[in-house]
Amino acid sequence: MRINEASARSGLTQDTIRFYEKSGMLAPIRRDARGWRVFNADDINWLTTLERLRTTGMPLDDVKRFAMSAHAPNRDAAEERAKRLALLEKHAVTLAHRQAELEACKHFLDHKIGIYRTSLEVTHG
Amino acid sequence: MRINEASARSGLTQDTIRFYEKSGMLAPIRRDARGWRVFNADDINWLTTLERLRTTGMPLDDVKRFAMSAHAPNRDAAEERAKRLALLEKHAVTLAHRQAELEACKHFLDHKIGIYRTSLEVTHG
DNA sequence: GCTTGACCTAGAGTGACTCCAATAGGCTAC
DNA sequence: GTAGCCTATTGGAGTCACTCTAGGTCAAGC
Numbered sequence: 001m002r003i004n005e006a007s008a009r010s011g012l013t014q015d016t017i018r019f020y021e022k023s024g025m026l027a028p029i030r031r032d033a034r035g036w037r038v039f040n041a042d043d044i045n046w047l048t049t050l051e052r053l054r055t056t057g058m059p060l061d062d063v064k065r066f067a068m069s070a071h072a073p074n075r076d077a078a079e080e081r082a083k084r085l086a087l088l089e090k091h092a093v094t095l096a097h098r099q100a101e102l103e104a105c106k107h108f109l110d111h112k113i114g115i116y117r118t119s120l121e122v123t124h125g
Numbered sequence: 126m127r128i129n130e131a132s133a134r135s136g137l138t139q140d141t142i143r144f145y146e147k148s149g150m151l152a153p154i155r156r157d158a159r160g161w162r163v164f165n166a167d168d169i170n171w172l173t174t175l176e177r178l179r180t181t182g183m184p185l186d187d188v189k190r191f192a193m194s195a196h197a198p199n200r201d202a203a204e205e206r207a208k209r210l211a212l213l214e215k216h217a218v219t220l221a222h223r224q225a226e227l228e229a230c231k232h233f234l235d236h237k238i239g240i241y242r243t244s245l246e247v248t249h250g
Numbered sequence: 251g252c253t254t255g256a257c258c259t260a261g262a263g264t265g266a267c268t269c270c271a272a273t274a275g276g277c278t279a280c
Numbered sequence: 281g282t283a284g285c286c287t288a289t290t291g292g293a294g295t296c297a298c299t300c301t302a303g304g305t306c307a308a309g310c
Contacts, residue, residue, distance in 0.1 A: 002256080002257075003256090003257075004256075004257085013298085013299080014257090015298070015299055015300075016297085016298065016299085018258090018259090019297080019298065019299090034257075034258085034305075034306060034307080035257085035258065035305085035306095036256080036257055036258075036306095037257085037258095049237075052230050052233050052234070054297085055226060055227075055230050056227060056230045056231070056234065059296085059297095060296075060297065060298095061296095078245060081241060081244060081245055082245060084241060085238065085241040085242065085245065088234060088237055088238050088241065089238060091234065092231075092234050092235065092238060095227065095230070095231055095234065096231075098227065099224070099227055099228075099231070101180060102180075102181060102220065102223065102224055102227070103224075105177050105180050105181045105220070106181070106217075106220055106221075106224070108177050109177070109181065109213060109216065109217050109220065110217070112174075112213055113210065113213050113214060113217060116206060116209060116210040116213065117210065119206060120203060120206055120207060120210065127287080127288075128287090128288075129287075129288085138267085138268075139288090140267070140268055140269075141266085141267065141268085143289090143290090144266080144267065144268090159274085159275060159276085159288075159289085160274090160275095160288085160289065161275095161287085161288055161289075162288090162289095179266090184265085184266095185265070185266065185267095186265095251310105252309100252310090253308100253309085253310085254307105254308085254309080254310100255306105255307095255308090255309105256305105256306095256307095257304105257305085257306085258303100258304075258305070258306100259302100259303090259304080259305105260301105260302095260303095261300105261301090261302090262299100262300080262301075262302100263298105263299080263300070263301090264297100264298085264299075264300090265296100265297100265298095265299105266295100266296095267294105267295085267296095268293100268294080268295075268296105269292105269293080269294070269295090270291105270292085270293075270294090271290100271291095271292095271293100272289100272290085272291095273288100273289075273290080274287105274288080274289075274290105275286100275287090275288085275289100276285100276286085276287090276288105277284105277285085277286085277287105278283105278284090278285090278286105279282105279283090279284090280281100280282095280283085280284105
């Protein structure tokens with residue numbers, strides 16, 4: 001499939017996909033006779049993984065490390081897999097913190113909204 | 126209090142506070158004889174509110190709108206308060222989406238971690 | 251044969267900070 | 281009283297992660 005469909009399936013924009021390729025975060029993408037990128041199912045899986053890591057706020061440098069390890073010649077060696085696991089575990093902790101933070105802010109926001117609502121009701125009542 | 130303490134209390138860096146002031150998101154901050162900013166309790170409350178809105182991802186343009194309304198001459202008019210309430214409500218919806226998204230990504234991440242863990246256990250076992 | 255449309259590239263622009271260099275006033279230590 | 285240090289000040293450059301623009305190729309449709 002071409003970049004348009006790859007974008008739709010992965011949730012990344014075409015620009016972002018090109019940017020990730022340039023940054024070395026993708027296994028080399030095949031090209032057709034015209035020079036257009038041709039994506040296969042594995043590519044889409046990989047793009048989707050990157051999208052999820054980024055959506056949850058993993059910094060690009062860490063995503064790059066993850067990509068390097070996943071595309072290393074010995075990528076199936078226990079050592080490389082342990083490296084990727086460590087990155088994911090570290091990220092899971094960050095994500096949990098972020099979720100707690102958002103939850104706290106949500107309470108703050110709900111509280112503010114409550115204040116505005118009652119004050120406006122009083123005005124109109 | 127000075128910018129150092131304002132930063133510690135609000136959770137914003139000194140640079141960010143200066144940046145917000147320059148961008149017109151703060152009521153004019155008093156200065157002492159040396160030209161240093163002097164913050165009072167209201168300033169800190171306001172900074173904290175901004176911090177929370179930004180932490181939850183409200184774009185600066187919306188925060189600016191919120192600030193404009195809060196510092197408008199008729200800021201206590203029902204009209205202005207309704208404007209701010211609308212901004213907060215819109216943002217609450219965005220935040221709820223974001224939380225759902227993070228939750229979905231968390232499952233993805235936990236699943237991946239599970240796969241890596243079992244594969245490494247097998248290797249070592 | 252000409253337009254349209256999906257793609258290509260390099261490079262500039264954006265949002266929201268974040269860091270840096272140069273400057274200045276005030277406190278303590280000699 | 282002056283040297284060093286601390287906390288500020290400013291304008292402007294740098295960073296991250298895209299996002300957009302300009303200009304170009306090529307196959308297909310009218």
